[in-house]
Amino acid sequence: MEQGWIRSRQSGITALYRLFDVLLILGILYASLTYFEVNPGKDWVIAGLLAAVGFAFIAESVELYRSWRGETYLRIFGTVTVAWVAVCIFLILLEFSFNTFATDYMRPAAVAWLTFTLFGLAFWRFCMRQILFSIRLRGRNTRSAVIIGCTESGYKLARDLASNPQLGIHVNGFYSVEGFHDHTSHLDDTSKFPVLGTVDEAVSKGRAGELDVVFIALPMRAEDIISETLDKFSDTTATVHILPNFFVAKMLHARWHQVGSSSLLSVFDTPIQGFDGWLKRLEDLVLASVILALISPIMLLVAVAVKCSSPGPVIFKQRRYGLDGRTIYVWKFRSMTVMDDGDKVVQAKDGDQRVTVLGNILRRTSLDELPQFFNVLQGTMSIVGPRPHAVAHNEEYRSLVNGYMLRHKVKPGITGLAQIKGFRGATDTLDKMSRRVEYDLEYIRRWSILLDLRIVFLTICRGFYHKNAY
Template identity: 60%
Template sequence: MQQGWGRLQQGGIAALHRLVDGVLIFTALAVSLTIFDHYLTKDWLIVGLIAVISFAFLAESVGLYRSWRVESYLHIVGTCLAAWIAACALLLLLGYFTKLGTDYSRLVVGCWVVSTFAAMALWRLFVRRLQFSLRARNHNIRTGVIIGVTAAGKQLASDIASNPHLGIRLLGFYYCDDIGADSDTAIGTDETKILGSVEDAVAAARDGRIDHVYLALPMREEEKIREILVEFADTQATVHLLPNIFLANMLNSQWHQVGQSNLISVFDTPLEGLNVWYKRLEDLVLATAILTLIAPLMATIAICIRLTSPGPAFFRQRRYGLDGRVIDVWKFRSMTVQENGHRVVQARRGDPRVTRFGRFLRRTSLDELPQLFNVLQGSMSIVGPRPHAVAHNEQYRRVVSGYMLRHKVKPGITGWAQINGWRGETDTLEKMERRVEHDLHYIRNWSLLFDIRILILTLSRGFISHNAY
């Protein structure tokens, strides 16, 4: 819950930054015109509008609106300057090729360019100071632990302690056998509080008590690091490596710097900052539009279910959602049973539990339509990894590497795995591995365009499936 709320908060801050940046561009233009006795005419308004739009796209392309929790202020300002210079260069090119550049005052333009950047830099300084103040008062705090009582780990602990504005509360260290441990730190000191072993850290992360995990083991322990990463792939914690290391199976990895320590997140989510709001807007618009169109169809299906077999029209099953939280997923009832316990048997070919009308619903995916209400509720998305019953999650998380990383995003009604044929019964381990492989590919490469592509492919080949029994 804390991680999901944190993303929404970051998304709100990013949206505010975009709005304020646009206001600052127009305000600086109006002030510059006033200083040099010019008026805000239609032509100047068009220039301002082009500047706002171009800056918005360029700023997004350089990641200006992502989370800057552990980045320096100079890095933020430098990125902002790069986006603004690019936007100004675009305006100059337009003025040159349209031969309208001579119609605008150079003094006004020069004052506007400088004052806009200064206003943006001061605005970001104000927001950063405000965030630092709030975090110093224990607001917007994330918990962190370090695995490995090493010199690098102790340096990182010192850096985190020296930068309380980062909003990271370090709980302590977890040891990894005797790797990197000095004789005086094996039992722990005030500076290196030992919380337990790696197994204890994994258990704490699975319970949701740890937000960030920092691996501070020597690079010569590559095999051990790989084993630890596999363990934490079964949690929702964000994992960072110290120092840098390159792995083929990273999930939305990003570089960070905390003091003098360089970090790279390994298992993270693509839905940070403004992307959270983009995705939510996509879900709300599509779910509302689809429900409006298919309401008569859903009413007809509900009536047919009640007429063809005893029992309710709808079926609710517990499944894992974002960050591994249990959610209730709605479906049209297609079976004579409503299994929702510790043991859920997947439907098989010729399964006697499936009703005659239910077989049609499952083959055409119409039984999934009530999940549009889950989308409106916010527990699911239109596009994302398909949610599995809790019993199936507990079964496969132990045997499929990276299985729980599927829950770094909200589950979806349709997904990349489904349109590629990996849906229905997973009677072999290989089938589940391929499904997870496609789900992780979706998370690594997420974008609104990718979602649109999946939706288009769903219309052409995602509804009817011979693997759905």
Template identity: 55%
Template sequence: MNKYTKAGWGHRHQSGLAAIYRLIDGGVIFTSLLFWCRFFDHQLTNVWLIIGLLATTLFVFCAESVELYRSWRIDSYAHMLGLTLFAWVSVCATLLLIAYFSKTGQIYSRLIVGNWFLSTLVLLALWRYGFRQALFYVRSRDHNTRSAAIIGITPSGLQLAEDFAAEPHLGIRIHGFYRVPESASCQQQLPNSAPYQMLGEVAEALAAAKAGSLEQVYITLPMREELQIESVLGAFADTTATVHILPDLFFHNLLHSRWYQVGSSSVLSVYDTPIEGINSWMKRLEDLLLGTLLLVLTAPLLSLIAISIKLTTPGPAIFKQLRYGLDGRPIEVWKFRTMTTLENGETIVQACRNDPRITRLGRLLRRTSLDELPQLVNVLRGQMSIVGPRPHAIAHNEEYRKLVSGYMLRHKVKPGITGWAQVNGWRGETDTLEKMCRRVEFDLHYIRHWSIWLDLRILFITIFKGLAGRNAY
């Protein structure tokens, strides 16, 4: 068995893996239902069996609709988990609606149904994680791999080869490079230090793909060489190889880019947000649940702080300042007043260490971030999120948007009470341009990689690390 034939095993058995996924999903749904019926000493009637069969059918249908049974070789577990959650919640909602409109809800045990819904979700997530880790283990040992080659000797192509080599668990094996003689931008020989083979020219890559010994092709020509790319794509359209295009440097800084189809035209969004559609609903649900919970838990503390501010210094307990919200729309952000001044104009001086404007109580509130708690009201009103880039005063926005590239892209999502930049130490005064650049860098990283799990991770870190810090004053 040569290296290409060995690598082809994974591709030919992808449909087999999808079938395994469907069978295990069905088994998990049925087994969980049977367990809870037995656990609560409930007789297993035909009605329960019909419910289990209906749930399995609906789940497979929903999973197919969101492409849950496709290859997840390179995609993230968080994305897989999100689609699994969506599919199972859709099934649960459909079953509840059926029970409600058919007026049969009273014949089902709420204990069984509730435990079944929750435990099945956990099991569907856990077995996928375990199976994914098992596949990673197998692939890192050169099983279930796919053969791949790179067309075009460019810096981005060499970097891609290094990236795949650094992540063997993905099972993508780069066997070498093919040169493009017509390309004026690509090198025609590999660097002496490159640990890869020169496999020939495009014609030889095409022959390997037609023979079935080359499964994945990565085209790394510069985007300006449109004619050469079109020629290579046209040639590989006569093969069954999976073809990818790696854009050059211009595309590396895109903010959650995606393709859209408008009639017969394909449009690439350059600066977009990941929080739309079902993601926006999940994000809003997260904000409502956590915001309500935190507001209830901290209500006594909020009252105590407000009273203390009124008793110790003249002026309002709550300071409202105009800042930019989602899409750059102005919002009033609430904070406990910590200064003797109420600056909200075109010129605002940032708080600095030993700032004489900060009150004694305000210093404590700022050090512990308790002054930010009233922003829970902003969260419930839909103006802010629990997690997101911190909002800046409008005067600072107008100043830094001219100095920091991509600064306004922070506003492609709602601002947050805590964020990725804050838990990584980039909070407080930005007395140098470098500090603001680093904060924006972390904010854009958060937007590009957003997920519910990243939000929960940031919240966890905030509890133990982000509430106070050396830059908080």
């Protein structure tokens, strides 16, 4: 009875979320104006209404008001940030056009409003999430779930859901599919999650409104059975999920496309395109400009030191593979007596005689990489992304490491997920390169602006010195 009440009230809860967001945006605006003793005139009222309506529209487009059960708070915060920052950019553009809040005494109120609203939108969701977690741990606000297919992935999902009761998804048991029945290695699990019957019996319960969530845990080779099962559950109100098996989990960024009446599933794709691509480019331009302004004195000193310490050019350009495998030239401060860029490039190692005395310091502190911020402004690199390797190394490892070239579905970066995980410097073994590629592909799968900022923050906090950088 309680679960049915929750389902019937779901749209009402979503409406309350929207209403609370509007009230919070307008409430913080009024509080900011009151604190800074600014008269809330017509322009401010219009700005507040535009912000509220704009946020509602953008939040809807990024699916902020969908169910976040099972998602991390980090993703919620990232989605809220994207929606509100988009509203802020819109309001700032209006400000530049009409100079509505240009006077000095009004500007602090506007800054306070835009800043504290972001924290307010994120904080109240965090509080609500904790309240819901607490309620679910007491057995309320839960959803009943069943799993179709007694498979390895199905039992793993059941254990994961059982170990995370705050998600509020209770697995009642399994429904078997002929030919996909594996009890031998799950004797303990079958006592916790019994087999309740066949798929047809599960469908009957779904039609009676007794199932909230259905997980289909069958391998992709069971395409006909999956399709038939989906057809049957289309006559129910249950929420149906297909649990990816090993094949689907290896997809880089799955996305459906429509060509006429044909549906296509992209297997190896990039999440950084369209609006997200513009967003990441804006991030790169802002960060690179700020960083270059801060480090320009350091770069000038390094350039003079390189020129005075050894013969040769200050900047070394080397061919690398960029986005989609296109050749780019990456800029670095010269740190060696040679400038290899041919079919064979020997990686630097500890005590390498080709590295100059100054070059040894530059490489260990990553100061030799600073010119790559100009690559970022140029558009051939990004602040965060898979580190680019010499073309010769690419050709060597692409046949040895599975998925190696998928790194080039995004622009190469100055720092990346692999680097903050400790895989920086020489990749003198196949295992090191494989692990680096794993993190690079994980970055592409998980990409978000929030992840980029986290990587930048950890790169700064953990320092640029590394013992493995030769």
